[in-house]
Amino acid sequence: MKDELRLKLSLGNPKSLKETYEYLFNEHKGLVAFIASCYLSSKDDIDDVIEDAFLELFNNPDKVKSSIKGFLSGHAKGKALTRLKEIQKVDLIEDDTLLGVVNSDIEHALLIDQLKEVLKDNEFNIIVMHLLDDLTFKEVGSRLNIKENTVKTTYFRALEKCRKLLEE
Numbered sequence: 001m002k003d004e005l006r007l008k009l010s011l012g013n014p015k016s017l018k019e020t021y022e023y024l025f026n027e028h029k030g031l032v033a034f035i036a037s038c039y040l041s042s043k044d045d046i047d048d049v050i051e052d053a054f055l056e057l058f059n060n061p062d063k064v065k066s067s068i069k070g071f072l073s074g075h076a077k078g079k080a081l082t083r084l085k086e087i088q089k090v091d092l093i094e095d096d097t098l099l100g101v102v103n104s105d106i107e108h109a110l111l112i113d114q115l116k117e118v119l120k121d122n123e124f125n126i127i128v129m130h131l132l133d134d135l136t137f138k139e140v141g142s143r144l145n146i147k148e149n150t151v152k153t154t155y156f157r158a159l160e161k162c163r164k165l166l167e168e
Contacts, residue, residue, distance in 0.1 A: 017058075021054070021058060024054070024057070024068060025054055028068070028069060028072050029050055029054075030128070030129075030132045030133035030134075031069065031072065031073065031076075031128075031132075031133075032049065032050050032053050032054075032072050032073070032076045033046055033050055033132060034128055034132045035049075035073055035076040035077050035080065036049035036050065036076050036079070036080045037132075038080070039077075039080040039081055039083075039084045040080050040083060040084060040087075045080075045083050045087075046080075048079075048083070049076050049079045049080050049083065050076070052075070052079050053072050053075045053076045053079065054072070056075050057071060057072060057075075114165055115162060115165065118161050118162070118165050119158050119161055119162070120158075122144070122154060123154055123155075123157065123158035123161070124158070125144070126140055126144070126151055126154050126155050126158065127155065127158050127159070127162075129143065129144075130151075130155060137151045137152050137155065138151075
């Protein structure tokens with residue numbers, strides 16, 4: 001796909017570019033949003049990260065080394081962390097002690113990390129695809145080449161693990 005993207009960009013056909021952009025945006029916006037939401041809680045900040053990631057992809061297709069998905073993921077994480085650092089700036093008060101409390105963005109990121117530790121990769125992916133990408137269980141199964149009932153069972157088992165983690 002990255003070679004196809006480069007070819008379409010070099011040809012400069014506006015209709016083809018628009019279709020490519022729309023396809024890639026629809027295909028990967030959920031992933032980019034999820035990564036950004038691991039670090040940020042503001043919808044505006046998350047939307048900015050999404051927009052920036054896709055602009056970077058289309059303005060610099062030669063920077064894509066291995067995969068478009070990998071490029072977008074890395075860029076989203078970098079931009080989200082940069083934005084989080086801006087949000088997290090702590091004011092120093094006169095006696096050189098730091099003023100502040102743990103930010104909800106950090107708590108959110110820590111929770112995601114804890115979920116990743118508790119859940120198997122396939123469980124985590126199914127939750128992301130169903131909740132963030134708004135895919136039905138049937139669509140998730142189709143994308144992962146597994147039966148719909150297997151998706152449902154895995155999803156509900158993963159939710160139970162999440163509930164137990166949250167209760168602790």
